[in-house]
Amino acid sequence: MDFASFEMSNNRKKSKSGGFQGMDLNPAVFKAIMKKGYKLPTPIQRKCIPPILDGKDLVGMARTGSGKTAAFVIPLIHRLRSHSAKVGIRGIILSPSRELALQTQKFTQDMCKYTDLRHCAIVGGDSMNEQYNMLAANPDIIVATPGRFLHLMVETKLDLKMVEYIVFDEADRLFEMGFSVQLHEILTRLPSTRQTLLFSATLPQSLVEFAKAGLQDPELIRLDVDTKISSDLEMTFFHLKSHEKDAALLYLLREVIKLPMVTQDQRTQEAREFAATMAKARKLGENQQTIVFVATKHHVEFTAQLLTEAGFRVSYIYGALDQTARKIQINNFRVGRTAVLVVTDVAARGIDIPVLQNVINFDFVDNSKTFIHRVGRVARAGQRGWAFSFVTNDELPYVIDLQLFLGRPLVVGPTGPADSMDYTKDVVVGRIPLELLESDIEWVNKKLADTSTLVDQQRVAANGYKLFKKTKQTAAPESHKRTKEILQSPEMQEIHPLLVPYLPSGERERLEMVSAITNFRPVETVFEVGQRGTKNVSPATLIMRKRRSQLTQVITEVRQKKTEAMSRFQEKKRAAVFDSDSEESDGEQANESGLAPSSALQPAAAATTTKKSFRDEEYYMSHYQKDANTEKGYAVKKNGASFLEQAQSAVFDLNADDNSDMLKKQNALRWDTKKKKFVRGIGLGSDNKKMLRTESGARIPASYASGSYTEWQSKHRMSIPRTGESELNGHQMPAKKFRHQGGTPAADAEGGADGGRPRSSMGQQAGRRNQSELKSAEQIAKERRVANKKRERSARPNNKKRK
Incomplete structure (x- = not known):
């Protein structure tokens, strides 16, 4: 038994149930896992x-x-x-x-x-x-x-x-x-x-x-489905107007999240002092690094500039940013040199920022699945986190879609004390009071008036958002209907319970009084004021009483029908998204129990909604062959179900996840300004790019073969070895840092190396080119003598003519 096998068997003996030790891993891999600090x-x-x-x-x-x-x-x-x-x-x-x-x-x-x-x-x-x-x-x-x-x-x-x-x-x-x-x-x-x-x-x-x-x-x-959100994540939604978003972002970062700010004098100091402050806060559990998601790259530039002017340390990322700049920006945020990261949805997936606490959706998403990935940046590895979202009237239908997608109750306005709200289980929507944003709105307007760069960036961002809105997916029609009812309800005017403690005491009392006056609904109409009992009652009072008795029952029935219709719609939406009965347990319990793939996402009401058939299957002869699907019989079973059967229960499509809208657009006609004619679609080749056919028969743009590899070969006098060859067969491979060390022979006609032996003329020329370009004093003097002799020979005929 070799040493590696002995160490693997020794790890198995000491392994705990479910640990890495029991997986028969290579000792080098297991050592790296332990070095990384992973226990289970x-x-x-x-x-x-x-x-x-x-x-x-x-x-x-x-x-x-x-x-x-x-x-x-x-x-x-x-x-x-x-x-x-x-x-x-x-x-x-x-x-x-x-x-x-x-x-x-x-x-x-x-x-x-x-x-x-x-x-x-x-x-x-x-x-x-x-x-x-x-x-x-x-x-x-x-x-x-x-x-x-x-x-x-x-x-x-x-x-x-x-x-x-x-x-x-x-x-x-x-x-x-x-x-x-x-x-x-x-x-x-x-x-x-x-x-x-x-x-x-x-x-x-x-x-x-x-x-x-x-x-x-x-x-x-x-193990989990996309509708799962961490049980440690607290979500809240602020209703406001579009022009209030910038001020609301400044107030949220400064007062609610309490991010450290930098004064004008401190900006000239080294950023590592700020990084030390953030590292200390991270150790104390007080780190509040925040990601802000915006719609377009123009919003990224404007928002990052505005936050920098306000005194925050900001990094930013968007798709068109240079790769080197992206690395610098994300590294500054990771090590704590900056506290805010402004991004588009390019960072919604996969990027792991350690100890991240907050996510702010500056522009709300049109896809509930994208929202899940955005807020998935926080509340990881058992830590708490917050997700704040700004919602305008146009974006409120998407919140209703999200509420149905998650299967959580919608809470509009405070229904009790602020401490009694459960932000991990409810979708809480409330208004941001204008009284809290007045100073920030004034500061933003003053800064826009004094800084021409910000004005230009704001105008470009506004124009970009107009184009961005055209690409947004539409919310469900039922969500739009529900939004109209919510906007007309008095609860929508209530202040968000999370912000109530930030109001001054006097302002809080004033708002409570205004709310009480606004919500007051008198029992009597103007025709019934002062008319009590049945004696000496005016005819107008009798008419109103009679009319009320006739309409009370009708109003009650209409309200009951609306409530039942909304509940049926919510149940139908929930059943289409996931099986609520199988998803009630938290994520860790679901993972531990190993959810059966074939049981997930099955509609809860499938058994009750099955259409009854009046055919007698024993004697009914169909024109379809019962065993026509022969491939199904050859499918290999996994736990009683094939992969296709398991996948069928796990497939989840929402709002054209399969780019079905994109496929429709590819068949649509559009005017091509260069070709001066109508062309079809937006796919490959519709933008006047030449196409080439690959080995598999697919067509890709001809720009994939730009000839840069040939230029690299001629410049470095080397080529990529053929697959299957041995490194030791004459190939001098570059070092691990990918620096060419020289001495590699030129490539042959077929693109491979020639075994390290220089060919007659090609090898000699390559050897001469590899010589030092620095000339000695003797070489310089010799070249001058040769040049002078050439000059004298060419000047003799001209001198004779002059004589």
């Missing part, structure tokens, strides 16, 4: 790691922040073990965003600490030449975004026949962002023997179709 695996890791180690294809579903990254990185390193001298990529992890890819690569680096595995990140925005150097270093693991990885594959004609393990991280987001063509193209180039893992928070129909095509006998592990 999370539920998704306990469920996923054993079948992955057995080599099975897997579809894993769990909510954001449940530890999915470790669930596929740990088995990957365990399987690869050490660096292979044979050239070829062996593990691929695809992520939807650059930040998530870099974060995954950082975690992979920590797990590879005690191995010699090579890994790199291939993301958009980085230098192509540097990434060619990375591929030439024969990496074992690549963490990449699909667009840039396909670009490198087409440029270098990269062969993926050595791939053993591929992961599609946040797979639903990959499809939502339009990477379907790239994913299918990458999938067709992979060998059939690879192990495929697909991790996602939701399972839209397009993902099921992709899993059917790319996975072999997959196992579905589903």
Whole structure:
């Protein structure tokens, strides 16, 4: 028995139930896990790691922040073990965003600490030449975004026949962002023997179709559903007007969250002093770092500038930002140099900010699923967190959709003391009093009047929001009807219970009196004032009494019908979203019990709503063959149900998650200003880009083959070795830092290396080019003598003519 096997068996003897010790992990991987500080695996890791180690294809579903990254990185390193001298990529992890890819690569680096595995990140925005150097270093693991990885594959004609393990991280987001063509193209180039893992928070129909095509006998592990929010998360919704949002954000950060501010004199000091203050607050549990989600990149720039002018330390991220700037901004927020991070939905998935306490939805989302991922940044790993949302009249229908999506009661206005509100279980909506925002509104207006840059940014953001509203999905018609009723109710004018303690005592009493006067409803009408009893009653009073007695019953019946209709609508919506009976337990209990995939998301009222049939099935002869679906009989069963049957119960589509609206637009006609004619759709090729056909037959833009790889080859006089060759067969691989060390021979005509032996003329020319460009004094003098002789010879005829 070798030492590794002895250590693995020794770990099993000392293992606790459900611990990493009992998973037969490689000693180097187990040592890295202990170094990282992990004691026990999370539920998704306990469920996923054993079948992955057995080599099975897997579809894993769990909510954001449940530890999915470790669930596929740990088995990957365990399987690869050490660096292979044979050239070829062996593990691929695809992520939807650059930040998530870099974060995954950082975690992979920590797990590879005690191995010699090579890994790199291939993301958009980085230098192509540097990434060619990375591929030439024969990496074992690549963490990449699909667009840039396909670009490198087409440029270098990269062969993926050595791939053993591929992961599609946040797979639903990959499809939502339009990477379907790239994913299918990458999938067709992979060998059939690879192990495929697909991790996602939701399972839209397009993902099921992709899993059917790319996975072999997959196992579905589903612990939570996307409708799950951490039980430690407290949510609240502030109703206000659009022009009050900036002032409300300043007040919320300063008074409610109590973020530290920097004066004008302190801005010139080093930012590490502020980072030390944040680190001290983090140790004391008083850290209040906050993420602010806005609609567009123009809002990011305007909001970040406004908060900076107000004295907050701010970082910002959006999709079009330069990759280097994005790294700097997210790193400043991670280490505590800044306290506020202003972002678009690019950060709604996968980015893990340690000890994050607050999320502010400056612009409310049109998709309830996106809201879940936004607020999933906080209340992780058993910590408490807050999610504040600003809601205007136009955005209120989306709150109703969210309330039905979560299956939580809607509370409008204070129904009791502020301390009695349960923000973890109720959707509490209330008004922000104008009295609290007056000073901030005045400051914002003054700052806009004095700063021309802010005025321009505000105008651009307003124009951008007009275009953004056109792309927003519409809320349900029932939500719009419900919104009208809520806006007309007197409860909507009540102050949010969370802000009541911040009101001055005198102002609180005044508002209570105004509220009492506003809500006062007299029992009598003007025709009945002073008319009591039945004696000496005016005719008008008798008419009003008679009319009231006739309409009272009608009004009661109408109100009862509205209440019943709304309750039926809510029950129907809940049944379509999830089975409330199976989801009442909290997330940890659901994870521990190992929810059966086939039992989740089944409508609660399915048995009662089944349509009765009057046919006698014993004698009824249908024109359809009963066993026509022959493929179903060949499906491999998992726990009594095939993957398709399990996936059918887990599929959840809401508001065109499958981009069905996008597919409709692709068939629509639009006017092309360059071609001067109508063209169809917004898909690949509709923007006048030339197309090329790949090996799988898919059509991609011709810009994928720009010739940059050829330029890199001629500049560095090297090429990426062929897959399957050996590193020791004459190849001098670059160092781990991906710096070219020189001495690598030029590539041959077929794109490979020539074994290290310089060819006659090509090798001699390369050798002369590698000589030092610095000239000695003798060489300079010789060149001058030769130049003078040439000048004298060319000047003799001219001198004779002059004579």
